[in-house]
Amino acid sequence: MTEHTALPAGQRNAIGVTLGLLGDEWSLLILREALLGATRFVDWRARLPISNAVLAARLQRLTEAGLFLRGNGYRLTERGADSWSVLLSIWAWEDRWVPSHPERLPDRVHRLCGKPFDPVLVCSACDTAVLATDHTLEGGFGPSGSWERSVPEATTRRRSAGDAGLFPETTALIGNRWSAALVGAAFQGVHRFSDFQRCLNTSPTMVADRIRTLCALGVLGDDYRLTAKGLAFFPVVMCLVGWAQRWYRAAEGPALSYRHLPCGAGFEAALDCSSCGDRLVRKDVVPTS
Template sequence: MPPPPSVSEDVRVTDLPAGGRNPIGVALGLLGDEWTLLILRHALQGVRLYGGWMRELPISNAVLTGRLGRLTELGLLDRVAYQRRPERFEYRLTRRGRGVWPILLGIWSWELSWVPRYTEALPGMRHQVCGELFSPVLVCGACGEPVGPRNLVGGFGPSGTWERSMPSATTRRRSSGAQRAGFFPQTTALVGNRWSCALLGAAFQGTRRFSDFERQLSAPPVMVADRLRTFADLDVMTPDYRLTAKGLAFFPVVVHTMDWAQTWFRSPEGPAMVYTHRTCGHPFEPRYRCSVCAVRLRGGAIDRVPG
């Protein structure tokens, strides 16, 4: 068994075992789970108490306890006593936990723009700075220019292989209860399966042929065919395996997930993914700006507007 991850207290980065899952694989294993995303969404809205999540979500005690424990173990939440007699605890977001807001914002925006049907109305977004309804625009952190997948060059770094970048096969991905909670159903179809994660990443890196998907992912042909069929049914990929406009629009979620993963987790061999912005030549760091006022977005400056 590999040693458990250790946290470097000086920089609060989790050191991963050599040769194991790289930061991308760890992040996808965590954030590809619907319950985890739901818990984090409510945490960012201010929920801290166990009972608060139980009231908000159709979740069992066992599942909530397990997910909160995992989020605490990986440093996204701090379990803090707020009462001694009887002893009671709350779960506070850490900097690492608050850092997932661009990922959730990207999912929110993508589903709002591209998925017309919901079991519950998805709220719109209002930017507190300009007071307007907006969409987040992905930009380069160095030069501020808008960025799409074709504006970047690069790929796998020293720890970046397909095998190491995939979430563990034992990671639980799907949950009918979470789906009934009304959270972003098409997003979980894209990232809620280990093969879907890898195939989507390969597509963004330019893979276009069935045989190439099969070879790069070392995946069973039946699984590749099933995932490609699912992507086509969702209209994120064409029948000839090219990303559609809807598929390309998911790019901000992908790059913010990679950025968050490599900010907080570290493989000893080096980065899993390395990208450079073609326009300015700087290492790419994803940021969002408001589509209306062009001010850089901050997590605490966005309001939900009922649909």
């Protein structure tokens, strides 16, 4: 594995840095197309309704963050290619839970078994499926973990045009700094308004606005608990956390730390094929029309 990025003590941790980088729809779409073979500026311009200025800015940012190497075009680094599990989890969640897409999502076929599949979140140590509701993970914030350090810097993100959004609801969840923090708090069991405000340490107006947004999306219910749709976002969260902590490391230690109780190992997310049960790897995930 190529070198990780060291983060200074007391500053934003791996989660905050990653949400600031990947919580952007254009960046996700650029990575998607790169994983599908785009390497040249003209490739992205032909595939995405994106302006030259926005594309150039995002490619520069992703290159500076170590996801691309610039040479004869743009080549994914190991860090960039490793984002495939995050993209695959988003693809599957949007396919299942977001019925109205501007573009039709392709089906997924596992090259090894030749069958359509859904990715199944599993423990990489014992290969047991892990759900948000089965209470087999123990842990939470690690040495560099806190709500303040896990929230990305405030940035002004340009949302894509209406016909661009392969990830419209994912972007609503992780592309806003307060929505991302609120989703994280909900997965840690928070469901009272006062507790959300305490965790986010922001104004009641902001908390109320984000809760309304997540309720409107069907991610939170009237009781502010995660719905089935919200709980199904768990693989995206865990794959994002895994990617973040493989490539960004704070001086004090990890931002989040979990142990898988059935096997006793530290939890690291992996994905299996729902059809054959084999471990998924990037080269064996095939989109079909």
